[in-house]
Structures are given as C-alpha cells and as structure tokens.
Amino acid sequence: MLRAMARVSTRDEILRVAAEQFAHFGYKGTSLQDIAAEVGCSKATLLYHFAGKDAILAELTAPAARELADLVARLAPLDDTAVQAAAIEGFVDLVLRHRREAKVIYGGIPQFLQEPAFADLLPLTDALCAAFAGRSTEPAACIAAEVVLSGIVTVVIDEEREPAELRAALVGVARRALLTRPDDKD
C-alpha cells in the first residue's frame, strides 16, 4: 500500500501494520500474507526482517512491556494511598502512548503466557492491578481494579477522540471506580 518513500524503512512499516492488524483481528486472526499485502511487499520480506511471526509480535510489544515494567517499578516504593493515583495516571498515559500494542498484549495474554517471552508480563499486570486496588486484598477492590484495567485497554483502541480529552475521561472514570472511601474529595 505504501511505496517506500525513502523516509520510513520497510521494517518499521511492517511493525506499524502488524500492530494495527494484531490489535484489530488478533494475533491468530492475522496472517503474514495480510500484513505483507497491507505493507505492499512480499511475505518473504517479512521473514527476511524478522525471524518469524512471533518475533514480530515480540519486537512489537517490547517497548510497551518495558514501559510497563518501569511503571510498576516506579510504583513499588509509594505508600498505599499514593500508589493508586500514580498507577491510574501512569497507566492511562502508557496505554495512550501504545494504544495498539496495549490491546495486543492484554487481549492475548491467556495465549501468550505459555511463551517465555511474555511469561514476565503476568506478574507485572498483577502488580499493577494491586496498585489500582490500593494494595487492598479485598475481593471488591481487586475486582474493581481488574474491571478498570481491562476496560481502559479495551476502550482506548478504537477511540478517535483527542488524547487530552480521552485521558481526562479515563483518569476520571478510574478514580471514581476505584474510590473505596466514599468520603474522599478531589
């Protein structure tokens, strides 16, 4: 589709298109032929630049996964009251920065867990979920955290509103949903 205009490399184009397709149709639902057709190159070209389909996925999700690990690490030293607000804003920003990748990662977790490349992703989302819950172990708080976490990721992919508005709305709904003390004020 896109002629190589000497600006964007074919490799980057493959990653961009693959992110779109994976987010839209799922990892299994996207074939190498589909990606190649959209990029405008041969299927063999994909496998020249990448070791395989899973390598595309791995390289695609690496930056977002790294930022997620950074966020979780940054959240760790905070106390139980401050961690929730920091987690919300940090995660919303992270997801807005990597809309497609987030959808791919979160939507495919049950299947990707078996692969060692994504084995370290589950404890990260667990830690983030705990931060959302304010480190509470109450079932209600945990469930609320899971709802917000998955809801944000699922919604953000096909929202075409401007990021600022989207960010404000997401942070708002997350704050409200995770409010365990009814007497807190903004």
Add this chain to the structure above:
Amino acid sequence: MLRAMARVSTRDEILRVAAEQFAHFGYKGTSLQDIAAEVGCSKATLLYHFAGKDAILAELTAPAARELADLVARLAPLDDTAVQAAAIEGFVDLVLRHRREAKVIYGGIPQFLQEPAFADLLPLTDALCAAFAGRSTEPAACIAAEVVLSGIVTVVIDEEREPAELRAALVGVARRALLTRPDDKD
C-alpha cells in the same frame, strides 16, 4: 473426554466445549480438531451436528444475544435516571449467566460484524452503552460507559469467586464509575 453417558447429548457437549475454547483461545485460535479432541469425538461429528464452525458460534451465542436484545428492549421505556441502574444490574446478571458466551461475543465483535448473523449486535451494545451513560452524549460519560461495559465482560470470564460476591462487586464498581453527579449518596 466425556463418554456419552446417555445424559448429556454429544451436541450439547460440543456447544459447551466450544464455548470454553472460544472464550479462552478466541474463535480463530480454536480449531475444530481442538474441540473434537476435548469432546472425545471425531471432527466429522462436529460437522454432522452443525453446518460449520460459524454455525457452532452462531448457535452458541444465540441465547445470550437474545437476552441482550430483551434487556435493551426492557430498558427502552425507562427514563434517563432509572435506566442506568437497571442497565447495570441487568447486564451484570446477563453476563454472569453467560460468562463464556459474553466473552466470545464481545471479544470478537470487530471480526464478527462482517457476518450478517452478528450485524444486529452492534446497535444493541451501543444502546446498552447509552443506557450505562444515562443517555448522556457527553464524551466523558460515553467513555466511562464503554470502560465499564468492556471491563465487566473481560473480567468475568476468569473469575472463580462465587457469583453473589462477584455480582455485588461488579454492580458496585459500575455504579461508582458511572456516577456523574458527585453529590449522590447510596
């Protein structure tokens, strides 16, 4: 896996197993062989009972889709203030009744939309989303509704807590998240 014990018919077993697999690995990620192996029958048996893989999916999701249509119809005559609470409780109950099917339907919407069997599903979820938002057209309210809607469906599939506790937690987080007036009290 399950010998036909004259109690459950092979046909029902196929539907049950297919629901599990589709919810876990996705529609594309589940092959007829996978389902047949788990059921303990031949792949040809699946195609004896059903016209094709898509027919299994259609029959699988039909009851939940019908109940969703019923819920939306029941919500229609309510006024803007009552519709939100009714939508929350009605949808949580619906999803708890059809955990796997809900995940299959909601998770596969972008891909299923092209098929006519699921074409009438999008307006239903849109209507439900509007009900969640209290029929408000404000972006923040719409986004919050989407987050709650998708979050509930995504979470409920792999939660093994007892339904009563889960229901209370889900209704609670939904109420909080969709609260547009900050001075409302429970």
Add this chain to the structure above:
DNA sequence: CACTTTCCTGACCGATCGGCCAGTCTCTGA
C-alpha cells in the same frame, strides 16, 4: 571494472485449516 553487502522476491515445502463424503455402526418399528 569486479566484488560484497543489503534488500527483496517467486517458488516451493510440510502442516494444518475447514469442510465433504461414502460407509459403518446401533437401535427401532413393522
């Protein structure tokens, strides 16, 4: 000019996909 490297491709491979069909069971009613 020749030589190397980079980028890319068509042709091909084995495996698996969804689906089809002829035929084999078992059970039932006349």
Add this chain to the structure above:
DNA sequence: TCAGAGACTGGCCGATCGGTCAGGAAAGTG
C-alpha cells in the same frame, strides 16, 4: 427378520498457514 433412520467416523479435498531457499536488483567499495 429386515429395512430404514440417526449417530458417528476415516479418509480425503482444496486452501491457507508459517516458514525456507536460491537467486536477482541495487548500491556502495576497491
């Protein structure tokens, strides 16, 4: 007893999957 119906299966089909390979076009480099 036997004909028919329902349930089920092995074997096969064409298409598509992810992946391999030998080689060509283009661009430096000496």
